[in-house]
Amino acid sequence: MSQNTRDRILNRLKKAGTMTPDMHVELPPLPHAMMDSDELVQSFILNVTAAGAEVHHVEQGQDMSNILTEIIKDTELTRFIVNDDTVFKHLELDIWAAKQGLALIRASEFNDRRSYTDAVFDVGTAGFTTVDYAVAESGTLVIGHHQGHARLISLAPMIHIVLVRTDQIVPVYDDVIAQGLFNDEGPSQVTWITGPSMTADIQATPFKGMHGPKRLVVLLRK
Amino acid sequence: MDVNTEKFKTEALKALNDSTSRSFLDFFLPVLSMVRDLGLSSFPDPVAAVEKARAIRHNAVSRLGDLLETFEKNAIKLGTKVYWARDAEDANAYIMDLIRTNKVPYVTKGKSMISEEIGLNAALEKNGVPVFETDLGEFIIQLLEKPPFHIIGPAINIPPQDICDVFMAKAGMKNPTTNPVELGYAARLFLRDKFKHMRMGITGVNMVVAENGTIINVENEGNIRFNKSAPDIQVSVMSLEKIVPTMEDAFHMLRMLCRNGTGQKLSAYVTMDRGPKKDNDIDGPRELHLVILDNGRSRIYENPRTREVLQCIRCGACINICPVFRHIGGYPYGWAYTGPIGKLLNPLFLGLDRTSDLFGACTLCGACKKVCPAGIDHPEMILYFREMNMAGNRMLKGKGSRLSQKIIATCAAMAASHPGIWHRGTACGRAMIRRLGPVGQALLSWTRHRDLPPLPETSFRDRVKPD
Ligand code: SF4
Numbered sequence: 112m113s114q115n116t117r118d119r120i121l122n123r124l125k126k127a128g129t130m131t132p133d134m135h136v137e138l139p140p141l142p143h144a145m146m147d148s149d150e151l152v153q154s155f156i157l158n159v160t161a162a163g164a165e166v167h168h169v170e171q172g173q174d175m176s177n178i179l180t181e182i183i184k185d186t187e188l189t190r191f192i193v194n195d196d197t198v199f200k201h202l203e204l205d206i207w208a209a210k211q212g213l214a215l216i217r218a219s220e221f222n223d224r225r226s227y228t229d230a231v232f233d234v235g236t237a238g239f240t241t242v243d244y245a246v247a248e249s250g251t252l253v254i255g256h257h258q259g260h261a262r263l264i265s266l267a268p269m270i271h272i273v274l275v276r277t278d279q280i281v282p283v284y285d286d287v288i289a290q291g292l293f294n295d296e297g298p299s300q301v302t303w304i305t306g307p308s309m310t311a312d313i314q315a316t317p318f319k320g321m322h323g324p325k326r327l328v329v330l331l332r333k
Numbered sequence: 334m335d336v337n338t339e340k341f342k343t344e345a346l347k348a349l350n351d352s353t354s355r356s357f358l359d360f361f362l363p364v365l366s367m368v369r370d371l372g373l374s375s376f377p378d379p380v381a382a383v384e385k386a387r388a389i390r391h392n393a394v395s396r397l398g399d400l401l402e403t404f405e406k407n408a409i410k411l412g413t414k415v416y417w418a419r420d421a422e423d424a425n426a427y428i429m430d431l432i433r434t435n436k437v438p439y440v441t442k443g444k445s446m447i448s449e450e451i452g453l454n455a456a457l458e459k460n461g462v463p464v465f466e467t468d469l470g471e472f473i474i475q476l477l478e479k480p481p482f483h484i485i486g487p488a489i490n491i492p493p494q495d496i497c498d499v500f501m502a503k504a505g506m507k508n509p510t511t512n513p514v515e516l517g518y519a520a521r522l523f524l525r526d527k528f529k530h531m532r533m534g535i536t537g538v539n540m541v542v543a544e545n546g547t548i549i550n551v552e553n554e555g556n557i558r559f560n561k562s563a564p565d566i567q568v569s570v571m572s573l574e575k576i577v578p579t580m581e582d583a584f585h586m587l588r589m590l591c592r593n594g595t596g597q598k599l600s601a602y603v604t605m606d607r608g609p610k611k612d613n614d615i616d617g618p619r620e621l622h623l624v625i626l627d628n629g630r631s632r633i634y635e636n637p638r639t640r641e642v643l644q645c646i647r648c649g650a651c652i653n654i655c656p657v658f659r660h661i662g663g664y665p666y667g668w669a670y671t672g673p674i675g676k677l678l679n680p681l682f683l684g685l686d687r688t689s690d691l692f693g694a695c696t697l698c699g700a701c702k703k704v705c706p707a708g709i710d711h712p713e714m715i716l717y718f719r720e721m722n723m724a725g726n727r728m729l730k731g732k733g734s735r736l737s738q739k740i741i742a743t744c745a746a747m748a749a750s751h752p753g754i755w756h757r758g759t760a761c762g763r764a765m766i767r768r769l770g771p772v773g774q775a776l777l778s779w780t781r782h783r784d785l786p787p788l789p790e791t792s793f794r795d796r797v798k799p800d
Pocket of ligand 1: 644645646647648649650651652674701704705706707708709
């Protein structure tokens, strides 16, 4: 059935064919294409903050510990789920978590999907991830999802903390295309996150945390 | 979805008298138009940015057949299962079949206009499959059994008390509240459980990319992300025109779509699917199905006067700016699409005979055409519909004209092409109308919805004529 339908549709579309010549419009580049690295960082911070995220600068492990301690204060958090990235080890996140009595689990460590789903949906869970890129033009975080970086850890918890290196910030979306995320063997999904989950569907009253995280915390390090 | 386009006039009258909705329209739509303008001003050359988007859509639609073929090849290579659906029934049957084969107990849905078009919810419910809308606005109107009020805010006009009542009755809310934020969290809690145990998620598609088989969705709440991350099976339904040639084009259209819809540079979440999950991924769908829906579009494509409508990206800018929509909101349009784009799409899908009041209720002011980032000339197509309706065009299901209308049109055409008859005719007409007076005028059907100002004794032409 589908094959016949397909052929009929495509034949019809092709037969009707092109009726007007292609239109061409030249666009001046976005200002970000001309920015130096400091300006890019500033532009990223401006845009990601405007989109509703919090930004903190971290120079070393100690800074991060202080910020995380502040974040978990007065919450019911019991565990952090992270993606696979050696930076967490390097920043001694495991040592800090152990001191706070928090479990630190990599999503890829779960044996089955059921127990992973239970954990990631639990109210006591926060998601902590790295990114593949960040884009200055709109303050967007780009994550490719694969075995080492599950989809739900940046979505199901109320808090998503994200570690961004300043050299991961690129000027515009187009700069990400050439970087391998869109190869056939690449990730099965690429997510572009610009701020926390939000809505204004009732009486046009905006609020964060509709289905995804209410807090998006960006930790920015050189 | 029920078709109520023939009730346009009565529903519009009701809407005009609904003060709650009117106050929302007065406030909400100008704000949306304003944030759109602000959003576009972040481009170095906003006019060129709009022109570029129009060019992308024009070029994509003019090569639609080839692009779809390339896309299909690339999508299949990534593991996506592509199904071409002839019409609504075909698409719904395919989805129902997937549900049966996989013994799916319920489905959740992301907001999608196309599922309204094909009446997916009703088709699934008729087969005993519970469906949960997961966009907050859609969830509310699903529980209230109401049509969408606005493309971006389907329930924006609903009083919080009504939402509270229906949440208490149907969504497990324990404590009554009219606080919008608390109501939102009640919906979050209810739907979270559905997301956690879901087996199949159904979403629409904002665009697909021919050169690499990518499927793109745009949203702010995260419900579409859940629908594409939590279940075993993902079904994405796209109308066949939602395609762009390259990633570069996709990025420009994303910039335009978000700015035109909500004024955002990019909405909170944009997801790009590249096939189902890989074997070792812990989440994501094991099967990714893409239904490519025709439902009459290839016929629309064949007609050079209607093809342009397929360039639409459903941004909503024309709806927000339309003076008619700003007065009556979305209910009177009576089917899936509202506002200026609804005046084009509903007639093409349902026939001119059932929708003549929709394209009749337009002043041809052109505000829609001016803002449209897809380059659609709404007034031009509306005039074409009016002409085809009177001419009784068979393809478009035109009504045809009554004998009296035919006589009037023939006489008017003759008079207009013979100056002598014209001058004598207008002089006679003027005298008659002047003699009719207000009571007589009230009897004319033409003046039922229009004012006929008193006519002066002599015509403008006579007054300026050199002695
Ligand atoms: S027709 Fe309306 S909804 Fe469609 S792209 Fe143009 S402005 Fe946006």
